[in-house]
Amino acid sequence: MFHFLSRLLPKEEINKLMKSVMSNEVYSYNGTSEYFNELKNLPKFSSVTNFLDHWTGEVDVHLLDLKDEASTKKVSTHEAMSYYDQGMGLLFNDLNLFDEKMQDDLNRLCGDFGVSRATMSRNLVYATPKGGGTATHFDQNINLVLQLKGRKSWWLKENECVRNPLTRHTLGTISDPELSSYIDSPFPDSIKYDEEYELSEGSLLFVPKGHWHKTHAHDDSLALNFTFSLPSWVDILSMALRARLIQSEYWRDSVIGLNSETSAKEKLSLFETLLDSLKSDIQSWDAGEILSFIEFSEGEESNE
Amino acid sequence: MFHFLSRLLPKEEINKLMKSVMSNEVYSYNGTSEYFNELKNLPKFSSVTNFLDHWTGEVDVHLLDLKDEASTKKVSTHEAMSYYDQGMGLLFNDLNLFDEKMQDDLNRLCGDFGVSRATMSRNLVYATPKGGGTATHFDQNINLVLQLKGRKSWWLKENECVRNPLTRHTLGTISDPELSSYIDSPFPDSIKYDEEYELSEGSLLFVPKGHWHKTHAHDDSLALNFTFSLPSWVDILSMALRARLIQSEYWRDSVIGLNSETSAKEKLSLFETLLDSLKSDIQSWDAGEILSFIEFSEGEESNE
Known part of the structure; x- marks a missing residue:
């Protein structure tokens, strides 16, 4: 054993x-x-x-x-x-x-x-x-x-x-x-x-x-x-969160233009929309699925 | 300007x-x-x-x-x-x-x-x-x-x-x-x-x-x-999420013991509790506060 x-x-x-x-x-x-x-x-x-x-x-x-x-x-x-x-x-x-x-x-x-x-x-x-x-x-x-x-x-x-x-x-x-x-x-x-x-x-x-x-x-x-x-549980959650959110080009979009008021407002409003969608999406997240995704999904092993 | x-x-x-x-x-x-x-x-x-x-x-x-x-x-x-x-x-x-x-x-x-x-x-x-x-x-x-x-x-x-x-x-x-x-x-x-x-x-x-x-x-x-x-919006969210979750020793706890059924069940049940608390906590998160936290909080500048 x-x-x-x-x-x-x-x-x-x-x-x-x-x-x-x-x-x-x-x-x-x-x-x-x-x-x-x-x-x-x-x-x-x-x-x-x-x-x-x-x-x-x-x-x-x-x-x-x-x-x-x-x-x-x-x-x-x-x-x-x-x-x-x-x-x-x-x-x-x-x-x-x-x-x-x-x-x-x-x-x-x-x-x-x-x-x-x-x-x-x-x-x-x-x-x-x-x-x-x-x-x-x-x-x-x-x-x-x-x-x-x-x-x-x-x-x-x-x-x-x-x-x-x-x-x-x-x-x-x-x-x-x-x-x-x-x-x-x-x-x-x-x-x-x-x-x-x-x-x-x-x-x-x-x-x-x-x-x-x-x-x-x-x-x-x-x-x-x-x-x-x-890894801590924060790490496990962060990896799963990233893997999920980066599927959206809006979550992948860059943060820039924070110095102009018009542009900063626009950016913040986009981020609000993204955060709202996450608040709703996360309700269906399952601890077991997240852990399985990290432990058993295909792709590169990070353990080396 | x-x-x-x-x-x-x-x-x-x-x-x-x-x-x-x-x-x-x-x-x-x-x-x-x-x-x-x-x-x-x-x-x-x-x-x-x-x-x-x-x-x-x-x-x-x-x-x-x-x-x-x-x-x-x-x-x-x-x-x-x-x-x-x-x-x-x-x-x-x-x-x-x-x-x-x-x-x-x-x-x-x-x-x-x-x-x-x-x-x-x-x-x-x-x-x-x-x-x-x-x-x-x-x-x-x-x-x-x-x-x-x-x-x-x-x-x-x-x-x-x-x-x-x-x-x-x-x-x-x-x-x-x-x-x-x-x-x-x-x-x-x-x-x-x-x-x-x-x-x-x-x-x-x-x-x-x-x-x-x-x-x-x-x-x-x-x-x-x-x-x-x-940084992308995923990065901004991840930084804020990490800063918040690591305040809890349970989120900071390590993932180990996944090979024994008893221990793995216990670990998963802990993660479920943590995830449930996040599902509720995240509802009060504010996009503006998160962005301010990243852009204006004290601590080390990462821009160098």
Whole structure:
């Protein structure tokens, strides 16, 4: 029934993980797995240097000012090691696009989690030098983290200021205006963490969306992330709405001429007519049909 | 009243251009202007070589297979000239971002046209070698073209297959699935143009959105485009809808767990409740308020 998780966790643990994923709660497992044993024997995962030798894409360096993805720089594999040696973390994006087996496993995990077809899923590899780590932030996506090399600690805390954020945010930085528009209370100056999760080689951690977290590498560390940017219900509705409205050339018409009073009035009156027709049309919209349209209609898969 | 067009055209011509822009029709002017005289004296616009010397960004090369933006490659300024010498057109993106005066003039033209704040406006420079040009295509944006160096012919034809397309399309290529979903009839194999517009130095051409066009350079040619990607009414509605719905944590909630029947039913039932609340809420939405929200609300300007 579970096509990838069965290689990652014992049966009873799979159910615990699934419960955590569905309720957006932290899950951790300190053990080893068939999947981890496969990966650890691959030369590229044996050290940061070896991974760099296998990598052909660009590398994101997490600069030291924020120790965070909010402050990154793209460098070549050639340059990456000197940043790493200076204590900076490296991020390798979209490993799945370079590795067919990885992509297959990622697809299987998509199936196991039952994510929407509108999900953007990918594999990320984080190389963190001993003593390095990320500053407190939260992500809008969910991550399943497999610790490959070295030990790394994670501190996580539920977010009391906002549920289901649609944007990542680093503590102490200026917040995105859209994010600010819906937070329940201002972000604090610091986070008091209650729990530390120390991951060793083979450990697994589920990082729920929106949870504050920071990390610290006790050794030179390599970790593999399965990252899922899940669509929200707003996204599902917007996709369906767009697909429907663009069938009309009037909805597709451009907004221009707002500076002349005559023309602006004309444009506004057109928009009123369109909005009125939508107010009536939307009454017959069916949630099941919309969801089916997104999940099962023909056309390009967005999940890659 | 017109802050930029007054430097570009005589008074009586401005009204003709404005009428064409508002009704999405071709406009051309073969004359000279205060603005053109300013530009032609700038060293960078005196030749392709000089422009390349002044340019610090990347250059898009239009490869010979399609002679079109659908087939491009990014190269350095250093490499660009050899592609040009082999007959390939060069595109320099976003000149306004490198030139403050250009950005000011672009902003003035935005005001003269009365475009929405959600418009993406920019300056493009096209360098086309003698004998070169673009293959037949249409754009979803509108372009005001000022011919700076050499002579270049344009052929334009109204699009009988689709009005107000939201995606560009090159004749003979596979069409974007979204575009295919709303065309009135299949695209033809070839376009029979009725009219040729030969631009000489200082000539101006308004290229309406969606009109088929192709070009041919009679000499080495440099042209400056004022390009406006105008939002559609669908875009305006979607932005307002999103801003409103994301205030609810339930609308922001992620779509996951669609593979288990119990969980999928629960999710669908939540979506039904959300959709029902929208069906009722939308009845009080006001077209004028939505437009004001997009055009006059605080927050970041998207127009840059």
